[in-house]
Amino acid sequence: MECPCKPKLQAGAALEKENRQHQEQVGNPQTADSLPPVRAPNSYHRRLLPKDCIAFSSPEGRKLFTEAINSNSNYMQIYFPLAEQFITQSEPAYCGLSTLTMCLNALQIDPGRLWKGPWRWFSEELFDCCTSLNVAKERGISMTEFVCLANCNGVLTEAYRATNDFTLEQFRDIVKHSCATNSEIVVLNYSRMVLGQTGDGHFSPIGGYHAVRDMVLLLDVARFKYPPHWVKLSRVFEAMRYVVPAMNKPRGLVILREAPHLANATAEHTHSDNKENAAPIAPQPCCYSLSSVEAARRVADSPAKGA
């Protein structure tokens, strides 16, 4: 099973690899001036982005953002709700859970159960179904588990594996459609290695599209490692297609939309973009039960904190 965010190597080897990749990336002109030096060989304060990834706050990143915001093509609509809910993953292996948290809050989904005090709000620790939080903390979640969790928490999903018959043009159309809305988010499941980044399997939502440069804005939740960045659509397409030896299928993408009802909320397109070929996956029985909502509301009678 694919396990995004999971370290593929033991700590020593992983750190050695991180250091080697880091040395190769030090010359990156977008970020070299603005990041402090690494202060110890065995811990890290962020990473330098590879050359092809343009940091959101760099001069070129700001230029791309301003051009995209001002474009008549209107592919920065989804930026606003996502920017409102941008978060840092609360555990190093939580990229999938944190990306989903961010998207559910951006889509204004009411979790129907308490977070803290009297507030109903999505946070990673609320995802107590499809897989256990302890397992997710250890090895991350797969794209299939991501879809299960999304369905269980009130959104429709449409999942695509980046197989050979899934084309760059189809991918671009999906990105354009999503980015021009306020209510549909594309989450990529991809290999960082293909982008020249350290680590491997990862999830990121697409926060906007620059049509003239054919680049997407990745709102990467591993903010302790990399800032949000612009990257060529064709590069992330290749990063979705990459199949690691331990997997027998490529990664892909999941489209999230608000769902009025939970039943039959999923379609996974593994060999075609033809929606008629969809194979619905039923929500897990562990998820989102009315009784858990009611129980959470009873807890709301306990003293509340302000904000």
Next chain:
Amino acid sequence: MECPCKPKLQAGAALEKENRQHQEQVGNPQTADSLPPVRAPNSYHRRLLPKDCIAFSSPEGRKLFTEAINSNSNYMQIYFPLAEQFITQSEPAYCGLSTLTMCLNALQIDPGRLWKGPWRWFSEELFDCCTSLNVAKERGISMTEFVCLANCNGVLTEAYRATNDFTLEQFRDIVKHSCATNSEIVVLNYSRMVLGQTGDGHFSPIGGYHAVRDMVLLLDVARFKYPPHWVKLSRVFEAMRYVVPAMNKPRGLVILREAPHLANATAEHTHSDNKENAAPIAPQPCCYSLSSVEAARRVADSPAKGA
């Protein structure tokens, strides 16, 4: 002592007051269509903003943002590093700690100690000095504690109380100066009540300034309650000046800047904006010691998670 984020009433009365204020705000045209209805009388999924606060993602909010980004006055520079690190406060009373976390990461301060795995990164739980986390979770932190924590963690601070001799013009100049930089952040400590919002004492960083409309963008970390919003500079000025009966001084603002050295990092201007009147406050002995940094780095030898 002033205690931002602290609930002023017991749970039942607080909830009743929240409901009353909520009913008064339901007519807000910026957000009424986009927020789901409250699903239980004793718990909440967000709040409607009062009329004078314009939600970032609303049509008018997007218009203000685009105008400000395109303005030659350049007062949206600080938006980029802050947007990269926008967070939700992890506890209902953590508005001060979470705002500081966001600002330290936006200023690219290296905490010099581990967060999780091999990563050095600011998160609320790292603020283990100036006040205890248990106390902060119960009653929030004061502006004085905010300044102490900022100094202990490597930034210079300049604090202003909004006394009668602190003028709107001085405030506007401070905001303009900060918003035109990438390296200086203004954090407001203010009363939500004056803005027509539920709750009272609160901290928010200013994420940009619209000169023509004379409005600031508040990147409010209580995102489970209110989205980021634009509000008139004169309104937040009044919200800083408001003195609650239990306090004998107004709230105010803190300017944060990266500090090369920690000693004598603070100046609090309680009666004048004249910097020569500064009364330096020494960092607390509990904070940011080299030994704790070294200890944290030793922990980094333990197995690391990927991201």
